[in-house]
């Protein structure tokens with residue numbers, strides 16, 4: 001059996017249509033908003049659950065539009081992605097078929113064979129995202145395995161990634177250029193730093209220490225140990 005292509009799809013400023021406003025829809029809407037996308041929700045208001053209702057009410061900086069009615073085919077106009085989560089499998093499949101004809105990526109919650117992509121069980125810790133997929137075989141096991149992974153990753157991982165991200169930006173400002181020797185040198189230094197320091201210690205890097213690492217490490221072509229950095233503080 002072949003698997004899926006797991007990629008980090010960028011939704012910022014894209015338009016996502018969500019058909020339905022129940023429990024499954026509300027989880028989809030939260031994922032789209034967390035990824036910076038705009039959402040249009042189409043569902044009769046008497047079918048909204050509390051979670052979807054509050055997502056509509058808070059509006060997330062005008063990124064949520066609500067249409068209080070059933071789906072019409074013009075809802076597909078101009079959208080970049082479609083997610084259906086309705087209790088009407090025939091209509092779900094029709095929407096899936098129309099999206100395919102129009103080459104709009106689509107997820108049909110109640111029929112995997114109409115999906116261009118599946119959701120997975122997700123962990124988010126700041127910029128860190130982990131998704132578990134069972135390729136449609138067992139969503140509940142995906143959930144259970146995700147919880148086990150969640151227990152095993154360091155609590156500081158998200159913060160460490162944030163800090164190292166900042167260090168990488170500063171390094172690129174100091175030593176700009178794409179490709180060639182400068183890229184090779186930057187990448188080797190980053191690899192050495194990330195492998196020799198503990199995640200917990202990377203999470204504690206403040207702005208001053210980042211500058212110090214660059215002054216005393218990068219500029220001299222070495223990676224100081226955490227202990228050496230602490231000694232010279």
Ligand SMILES: C[C@@]1(CC(=O)O)c2cc3[nH]c(cc4nc(cc5[nH]c(cc(n2)[C@H]1CCC(=O)O)[C@@](C)(CC(=O)O)[C@@H]5CCC(=O)O)C(CC(=O)O)=C4CCC(=O)O)c(CCC(=O)O)c3CC(=O)O
Nearest residue numbers: 109110112118119120121133134135136138139140142143
């Ligand atoms: C194919 C896929 C399409 C898609 O939704 O994208 C799909 C399809 C279907 N799910 C169904 C049922 C359940 N789904 C869940 C839960 C989740 N389902 C999710 C994803 C996916 N579900 C995609 C594949 C995921 C993968 O590859 O592993 C998760 C991971 C992510 C999310 O939804 O955001 C989320 C956990 C989130 C978390 O961990 O927090 C539970 C558990 C529960 O409710 O407690 C049950 C009941 C128990 C069970 O069946 O396991 C049915 C009805 C089956 C029937 O009628 O019997 C279908 C349709 C079908 O299979 O035909």
Ligand SMILES: NC(=O)C1=CN([C@@H]2O[C@H](COP(=O)(O)OP(=O)(O)OC[C@H]3O[C@@H](n4cnc5c(N)ncnc54)[C@H](O)[C@@H]3O)[C@@H](O)[C@H]2O)C=CC1
Nearest residue numbers: 020021022023024025042043047070071085086087109110
């Ligand atoms: N993929 C997954 O992870 C899962 C999928 N499902 C399936 O997903 C579907 C949705 O599940 P829930 O959110 O629990 O259902 P629900 O019954 O809570 O919500 C259905 C929603 O669809 C809306 N709706 C119905 N007809 C509509 C139309 N013509 N146009 C616009 N909106 C319409 C209703 O107003 C309501 O908001 C079900 O078919 C269920 O079997 C269920 C659990 C997990």
